[in-house]
Amino acid sequence: MQNKGWKELELFYSVETAQNFLEMVYKNLGMDDAKKNSYKNGERFIFFLKHAEAFYKQAKMASIEIKPILLFYGMAQLLKACILTSDPSYPSHTSVLAHGVTTRKRKKQNYLFYEDEVKIQRNGLCMHVIQSLFQLKGLEDERFSMKQLLVNIPEINNVLSFQKRENPMVKAVLDKGCIRLPAYTADAYNMSAQRFIEHVKYHLNWVLSGKDKDWLTFSADQKEYHPSTSTSLLFDLESGTFLFPAARDRFLKLPEILIHYLIAYNLSMIARYETEWWYDLLLQCASDDYVIIQQFLHITEKKFPYYIAKLLLQKKEDNKKDQLI
Incomplete structure (x- = not known):
């Protein structure tokens, strides 16, 4: 599955192809200076994709201790490539460069990842993706628990069912x-x-x-x-x-791409700053969090690039349809 996603993304690894693709997208959105912006962003678009691939290649070889950090930064690069298809001037100001997500202060005792939360900030990459790429509104300052996010990734369901967490x-x-x-x-x-x-x-x-x-x-x-x-x-x-x-209150109104980004952000912060808890979890395997995290990392490594490839290819397909009308 991972190979399929990257194989499709590699179709864009040509400046000529990238420029033609971006010009087509910009024209379809009715933007001025479509050709000029496509020439400006063609190489940048490829560089974001290639930089993401470098992170993912390292993540594939890395131990679980640092894998979340590499995957998260790879995700961010893929999202930046996607943003160029809707915002040719990205980044137009410094406020969009931050991750755009925060986590609550952790309690040293009885902390459970499954019950932890993240909060979407008003500025940063996350909100820019929400607004520019997906045209969604009303998510400023919204909080999501890891449980809310994880139950919306179907491949996690086997783990949750095994742990008797009904979904x-x-x-x-x-x-x-x-x-x-x-x-x-x-x-x-x-x-x-x-x-x-x-x-x-x-x-x-x-x-x-x-x-x-x-x-x-x-x-x-x-x-x-x-x-x-x-x-x-x-x-x-x-x-x-x-x-x-098949249960109420499971609809977050978020594309799964953003769900993966939010979970990966939290895990990357834990791996960077909560070293004691992180290594206790990995070495002792004391809680069900360990299996959930392990399975998420396995799934997102394959699924996130697949989704990004489908998102870009769908834009290309939509442009073809518009040209035929």
Whole structure:
């Protein structure tokens, strides 16, 4: 899976290709000086990708003690490359250079990673990605627990289930521009079918387009049909399936790319500044945190570059469609 993501990203490793791609994207967004900006950013775009790849190569060989740091900085470089597709002047001011996330002060005793929190700051890379790349609003100063974030990564579910942390999901079917959910999903929410339909419309802005005894069919914004941009559906890379949380209060309205970034930030801070707790966890394996962290690092090393590749390739595909209209 990791090789596939990087193999697709390497398609952009040509200045000519990068410049043509960026020019196409800028024109599609109606930006002035599309050609000029594409020439200015072509090499920068490739350098961000290559620098990210260097971090990931080192992370693949590194021990778990320093792996979170390398993966986090690799993620940041990949996100910077993506930002150039929506903000050709990046970085236009110094406030967007910080990570844009903070963690609460840690307690020395009884600290559990699974219950820790991160907070999105008003300025920095994270907020710039949220606003510029995903056009999301209302996340300033928002706090998320590691539990809230981790349950939205489907591949983690095996670990959570093994540890008896329930995280029910149902398989969603994407077919001909529609999203189909099993009719019994409403039962999981302890709702009637009609109440569940209203709930989904209110919270997710999905519109019912069909209903029978087995399936509820919805139409949704185009971003929901792509793993790298969906804020409601979850994507399991190992099985290639879309999933829908079968429990309330699981919708963070965040693309999974940002979920990985927030978790990796926290882990990188622990690896850098909470050395005593970090090594106690790694050497003693005393809590369930160890297995959760280990599995997350294994998953994100493969999945994050895959998502970034899909995000960039989708932009290229969207531009092709617009040219045909």
